[in-house]
Amino acid sequence: MPLATPLKNLDRELARFHGRLKAGAVFVVLLAAALLGRGYYLQVTQHDYYIQRAESNRISLVPTAPNRGLILDRKGRILAENYSAYTLELTRTRASDLEATLAEVGKLIEITPGELRRFRRLLAESHEFETVPLKSKLTDEEVAILAANHYRLPGAQVKARLFRNYRAGPGMAHVVGFIGRINDRDLKALRASGREENYRGTVHIGKTGLEQSYEAVLHGRTGFDQMETDASGRAVRMLSRIPPVPGKDLRLYLDAGLQAVAEHAFGDYTGGLVALDPNTGGVLAMVSKPGFDPNLFVDGIDPETWKTLNESPERPMVNRVLRGIYPPGSTIKPFMGLAGLETGVRTPSDSIVDPGYFMLPNSSHQYRDWKRGGHGIVDLRRAIAQSCDTYFYKLAVDLGIDRMHDFLEKFSFGEKTGIDLDGESPGLLPSREWKERRWKKIWYPGETVIAGIGQGYHLTTPLQLATATAMIANGGKRIEPRLVEAMRDPLTHVWQPLAPVVRDQVPIKPEDLAVVRQGMVDVVHPGGTASVAGAGAPYTMAGKTGTAQVVGIKQGARYDASRLARQYRDHALFIAYAPAENPRIAIAVLVENGGHGGSTAAPIARAVFDYYLTGKLPGSMKAEGNDASD
Amino acid sequence: MPRTSHWIIRSLSHVDVILLVLVLLLLGISLAVVTSASGESPARITGHLVNIALALGVMVVMANVPPHLLSKVGPPLYAVGIVLLVGVALFGEIRNGARRWLDLGFMAFQPSELLKLALPLMLAWYFQRNEGGLRTKHFFVAGALLAMPFLLILRQPDLGTALLIGASGFYLLFFAGLPWKVIVGGGALGAASLPVVWGLMHDYQRQRILTLLDPSSDPLGAGYHIIQSTIAIGSGGLFGKGWMQGTQNQLDFIPERTTDFIYAVFGEEFGYVGAVLLVALYLAVVARGLLIAARAPTLFGRLMAATVSLNLFTYVFVNMGMVSGILPVVGVPLPLMSYGGTALLTLLLGIGILMSVATHRQLNKS
Numbered sequence: 001m002p003l004a005t006p007l008k009n010l011d012r013e014l015a016r017f018h019g020r021l022k023a024g025a026v027f028v029v030l031l032a033a034a035l036l037g038r039g040y041y042l043q044v045t046q047h048d049y050y051i052q053r054a055e056s057n058r059i060s061l062v063p064t065a066p067n068r069g070l071i072l073d074r075k076g077r078i079l080a081e082n083y084s085a086y087t088l089e090l091t092r093t094r095a096s097d098l099e100a101t102l103a104e105v106g107k108l109i110e111i112t113p114g115e116l117r118r119f120r121r122l123l124a125e126s127h128e129f130e131t132v133p134l135k136s137k138l139t140d141e142e143v144a145i146l147a148a149n150h151y152r153l154p155g156a157q158v159k160a161r162l163f164r165n166y167r168a169g170p171g172m173a174h175v176v177g178f179i180g181r182i183n184d185r186d187l188k189a190l191r192a193s194g195r196e197e198n199y200r201g202t203v204h205i206g207k208t209g210l211e212q213s214y215e216a217v218l219h220g221r222t223g224f225d226q227m228e229t230d231a232s233g234r235a236v237r238m239l240s241r242i243p244p245v246p247g248k249d250l251r252l253y254l255d256a257g258l259q260a261v262a263e264h265a266f267g268d269y270t271g272g273l274v275a276l277d278p279n280t281g282g283v284l285a286m287v288s289k290p291g292f293d294p295n296l297f298v299d300g301i302d303p304e305t306w307k308t309l310n311e312s313p314e315r316p317m318v319n320r321v322l323r324g325i326y327p328p329g330s331t332i333k334p335f336m337g338l339a340g341l342e343t344g345v346r347t348p349s350d351s352i353v354d355p356g357y358f359m360l361p362n363s364s365h366q367y368r369d370w371k372r373g374g375h376g377i378v379d380l381r382r383a384i385a386q387s388c389d390t391y392f393y394k395l396a397v398d399l400g401i402d403r404m405h406d407f408l409e410k411f412s413f414g415e416k417t418g419i420d421l422d423g424e425s426p427g428l429l430p431s432r433e434w435k436e437r438r439w440k441k442i443w444y445p446g447e448t449v450i451a452g453i454g455q456g457y458h459l460t461t462p463l464q465l466a467t468a469t470a471m472i473a474n475g476g477k478r479i480e481p482r483l484v485e486a487m488r489d490p491l492t493h494v495w496q497p498l499a500p501v502v503r504d505q506v507p508i509k510p511e512d513l514a515v516v517r518q519g520m521v522d523v524v525h526p527g528g529t530a531s532v533a534g535a536g537a538p539y540t541m542a543g544k545t546g547t548a549q550v551v552g553i554k555q556g557a558r559y560d561a562s563r564l565a566r567q568y569r570d571h572a573l574f575i576a577y578a579p580a581e582n583p584r585i586a587i588a589v590l591v592e593n594g595g596h597g598g599s600t601a602a603p604i605a606r607a608v609f610d611y612y613l614t615g616k617l618p619g620s621m622k623a624e625g626n627d628a629s630d
Numbered sequence: 631m632p633r634t635s636h637w638i639i640r641s642l643s644h645v646d647v648i649l650l651v652l653v654l655l656l657l658g659i660s661l662a663v664v665t666s667a668s669g670e671s672p673a674r675i676t677g678h679l680v681n682i683a684l685a686l687g688v689m690v691v692m693a694n695v696p697p698h699l700l701s702k703v704g705p706p707l708y709a710v711g712i713v714l715l716v717g718v719a720l721f722g723e724i725r726n727g728a729r730r731w732l733d734l735g736f737m738a739f740q741p742s743e744l745l746k747l748a749l750p751l752m753l754a755w756y757f758q759r760n761e762g763g764l765r766t767k768h769f770f771v772a773g774a775l776l777a778m779p780f781l782l783i784l785r786q787p788d789l790g791t792a793l794l795i796g797a798s799g800f801y802l803l804f805f806a807g808l809p810w811k812v813i814v815g816g817g818a819l820g821a822a823s824l825p826v827v828w829g830l831m832h833d834y835q836r837q838r839i840l841t842l843l844d845p846s847s848d849p850l851g852a853g854y855h856i857i858q859s860t861i862a863i864g865s866g867g868l869f870g871k872g873w874m875q876g877t878q879n880q881l882d883f884i885p886e887r888t889t890d891f892i893y894a895v896f897g898e899e900f901g902y903v904g905a906v907l908l909v910a911l912y913l914a915v916v917a918r919g920l921l922i923a924a925r926a927p928t929l930f931g932r933l934m935a936a937t938v939s940l941n942l943f944t945y946v947f948v949n950m951g952m953v954s955g956i957l958p959v960v961g962v963p964l965p966l967m968s969y970g971g972t973a974l975l976t977l978l979l980g981i982g983i984l985m986s987v988a989t990h991r992q993l994n995k996s
Contacts, residue, residue, distance in 0.1 A: 028916050034951070035954070038955075039906075040902060042897075047864060058877050
C-alpha cells in the first residue's frame with residue numbers, strides 16, 4: 001500500500017537523509033584532509049629526505065680499478081708489466097649447479113687438472129658471491145666458443161682483466177715479488193689501515209717483494225663511475241666519473257743485466273748475493289737461489305705446484321738475502337780489526353806469533369787456526385789477508401764481548417738494515433745481556449774467542465754483510481739499502497728520485513780504515529785467500545773470504561741420500577768492494593755448501609764486478625747469447 | 631539517419647555535463663600518467679583508450695536507464711551474487727591460497743566483484759519498498775542482507791574486498807537512517823573486537839599491517855612497495871619533477887605503477903600541487919554526486935547516488951592512503967586513474983547511475 005504512506009514520515013525521512021548527506025560530506029572532507037596532510041608531510045616537510053633517498057636509490061657507484069704501476073730496472077727495462085686478458089670466471093650463487101656448469105665448460109674448452117685444482121682451492125677460500133677464475137688468458141677462439149654457448153653455462157662469465165706479467169724471470173722473483181688474489185687476511189689488513197675503500201674493484205694485491213712493500217704506491221687510487229641504475233640494479237647510463245689514478249711506476253737501482261750475470265755466476269749452487277752502491281745504498285743486484293716463476297702466483301697457484309714449491313728441500317720461496325741467517329765466519333775479521341784499532345786495543349803494527357792455535361789463560365783447550373802450523377809473525381793487515389784465526393782469537397779476548405758487541409752493532413749486525421722490502425731478519429749479534437735474557441746463562445770466555453772469527457752465536461744475513469761491507473767502502477756511512485731509486489708520477493710522468501737514507505755516520509779514523517782496506521786488497525792478491533779470484537782484474541778489488549759451518553737455514557725434512565754429502569759442506573762467504581780507491585760497488589756472496597769462500601763465492605763476486613765496472617760478460621754467458629744486457 | 635541522430639541526442643540529454651567534464655578531466659590526467667608510467671608503451675596507451683571508450687559508452691547507456699528500472703535489477707542480481715558466492719565456497723578455484731574464483735570455462739570470475747554493485751542495489755530497492763515506514767526491523771533485515779555476502783567474502787578469505795563491500799552496504803544503511811547510537815555502539819563493539827579479529831586474521835594479513843607500521847622491517851618483501859612509493863611521492867616535492875621526468879618511475883622503482891600504484895608516479899611527477907588538484911577533482915565528483923542525491927526525487931535514487939559517491943571516495947582514500955603509506959597494501963585501483971578495464975567499467979557504471987538519477991527526475995514522477 002505505497003499510497004498509504006504518511007507524508008509526514010516521508011518528510012521526516014527526507015530531512016534525516018539531508019542530515020546524513022551533510023555528515024557524509026564531512027566524513028569525505030575529513031578523509032581528504034588526511035590524504036592531503038599525508039601528502040604535505042611527504043612532499044613538503046620530508047621532501048629533502050626523500051629526494052636523498054631517491055638519489056641513493058637510483059645512483060650506484062661502480063668502482064674502476066686503477067692500473068698498477070710498472071716496475072723497471074735502472075735502465076728502464078720492464079720487470080713487471082700489465083696486460084689485459086680474458087678469463088673465464090664462475091660465481092657460485094649464480095650457478096644453479098656449479099658442477100654441471102664445470103662439466104659443460106670442460107666439454108667446450110680444455111681445462112687442465114692444474115687449473116681445476118687451483119679453481120677448487122680458490123673456491124674454497126672465497127665467498128659464495130665472489131667470482132672465481134677457472135681459466136685465464138683465453139684464446140680468441142675459446143672466448144668465441146664460450147660466448148656462443150653462454151646460455152648453457154649458468155654462473156659462468158668471460159671477463160677482461162688486467163694481469164701482471166713478470167718478464168724478469170725466476171731470478172728476480174724475490175726482488176720484484178708477485179701479486180695474488182686478495183684473501184681474508186689481506187682484507188683484514190686493508191681494513192685495519194683504512195685502505196679498504198680504495199680496493200673496491202681490485203682483485204689483486206702485492207704478496208711479496210716490492211709488489212708487497214710498495215703496494216700503496218703501485219696500486220693507485222680507485223676511480224668511481226656514478227651510474228644511474230634501475231630497480232634491478234642494471235646500469236642505465238653514466239652520470240659522472242671520477243677516473244682512477246694509476247699507481248706510480250718504480251725504477252730500481254737494480255740492473256737486470258747485472259742480475260743475470262750474478263745468477264749465471266751462481267751456476268747450480270743455492271745461496272744469496274747482494275750488491276750495493278756504497279754511496280747511495282742502492283741495490284744493484286739481489287739474487288736468492290733457487291728462484292721460482294712469480295707468474296705462477298698471479299692468478300692463484302694450483303695446490304700441487306704450491307706444494308712442490310713449498311716443500312722443496314731447496315726452499316725456493318725463502319729470500320736468502322733477507323731471511324737466510326748464517327754465521328759470518330771470517331768475513332767478520334775486517335770489522336774485528338777495525339774494532340781493535342778504534343778502541344785502541346791494537347795498533348796496526350801490533351803483531352803476534354801464531355803457533356797454529358790459541359789458548360785461554362788457565363785452560364788447556366786449544367782453539368785451532370785453520371792453517372796447521374800457524375802463520376808465523378802476523379800483524380793486522382796480514383791477519384786479514386791470510387785470515388789468521390789466532391790473531392783474532394786473541395784480539396777478541398782482549399776486546400771482550402761487550403766492546404765487540406757495541407762496535408759491531410754500529411755496522412748493522414743484529415739489526416734490520418731497513419731495506420725497502422718486508423720480512424727482513426735482524427740476524428743475531430750476541431751479547432752478555434742477550435745470553436742472559438735468552439738462555440739465562442752467563443757468558444763464557446770461550447764464547448768470546450770463537451766470536452772473534454765469526455763463529456758461535458753470531459748470525460747474519462747476506463744483506464747485513466753487504467751493508468757492513470759498504471760501510472768499509474764508503475768510510476762509515478750507514479745507509480739503508482734501497483731497491484727503488486725513483487718513482488714516476490702517473491699524471492705528470494715525471495720521475496721523482498728518492499733520497500738515500502743515511503742512518504748514521506760511524507766515526508772511523510781514516511788511518512785505521514786504510515789498514516783494514518789494505519788487508520782486504522791483499523786478500524785478492526798473491527798471498528791472499530782469494531788471490532785466484534782477483535787475478536788479472538783491471539781494477540783494484542778488496543775483499544774477505546769466509547767459511548761457515550752448516551747451521552744456516554733449516555733444510556727440508558725430506559731425506560735425500562744423493563744430496564747428503566753436499567749438505568754437510570760448509571757455506572762459502574765472500575764480501576768485497578771495488579774499485580778499492582773509489583768504491584762503486586760492494587757485495588756479499590753466500591754459497592750454501594760451497595766449501596771455501598775463496599774458491600766458490602769470490603769468483604761470483606768477480607764476475608759481478610767485471611760486468612758492473614767494465615761491462616765484460618762471463619765467457620760462458622757470451623756464448624749463450626744472453627740478451628739480458630741489452 | 632535522422633532517427634539515429636535523434637536517438638543519440640536523446641541519449642546525451644541524460645548525460646550530466648558537470649560530471650562528464652570532471653570525469654573527462656580525470657581520464658585525461660590518467661592517460662598522461664599511464665603514458666609516463668608505461669614508458670610510452672603504445673600497447674598500454676591504446677589499451678587504455680579502448681577501455682576509456684568502452685567505459686564511457688557504458689556510462690552513457692547507464693545514464694539512460696531510468697532508476698525505477700534499475701531498482702528492479704537489484705534483487706535478482708543480489709540473489710545470483712549470493713548463489714555464486716556459495717558456489718565459490720563449495721567449488722571455487724583456489725589461487726594464491728584463497729578461494730575467490732569461479733571457473734566458468736571461458737574465464738575465471740570473481741563473484742565478489744558482482745556484489746559491489748548488487749548489494750547497494752538490493753538494499754536501495756529494499757528501503758525504497760518500505761519508504762515512509764522505516765523501522766528498526768527493516769534495518770535488521772538490511773543488516774542481514776549485508777552480512778551474508780560480507781561473511782562469505784571474508785571467508786574466502788578476502789578481507790579487503792569484504793571491507794569495501796561492507797562499507798558500501800554500511801553507507802546505504804547510514805543514508806537510509808541507521809540510528810547514530812547503533813553506529814556509535816557498533817563502532818565501539820568493532821574496536822573492542824579488534825584483538826579477536828587479529829586472532830582470526832591470516833598471517834599474510836597481519837604481516838601487511840605490521841609492514842605498514844614499519845616498512846623497513848621487510849624492505850625487499852612486503853615493505854618494498856610502500857618504501858618505494860613513498861620515496862617517489864616524497865621526492866616529487868611541491869611542484870613535482872615534471873611529466874615523464876620522474877626518476878623513480880622511469881627507472882622501474884615503483885611496482886605496479888600503471889595500476890594500483892599509479893598515484894606514486896603522479897605524486898612524483900606532479901608534486902603536492904598536482905595531488906591537491908587531483909583530490910579537488912575527486913571532491914568535486916563526490917560533491918556533485920551528493921548534490922544529485924540531495925535533489926533526487928525517490929529514496930532509491932537518493933540512496934544509490936549518495937552511496938555511489940561515497941564509495942568512489944572510499945576507493946580514492948584507500949588507494950591513496952595505501953600508496954602514501956598510511957593504510958595497509960590492499961589491491962584497490964585509484965578510481966579513474968589506474969589502468970585496467972574492469973575497474974574503470976564498474977566506476978563509470980556507477981557514474982552512469984548518478985547521471986541517471988540526476989536526469990530522470992521528472993520522468994520518474996509519472
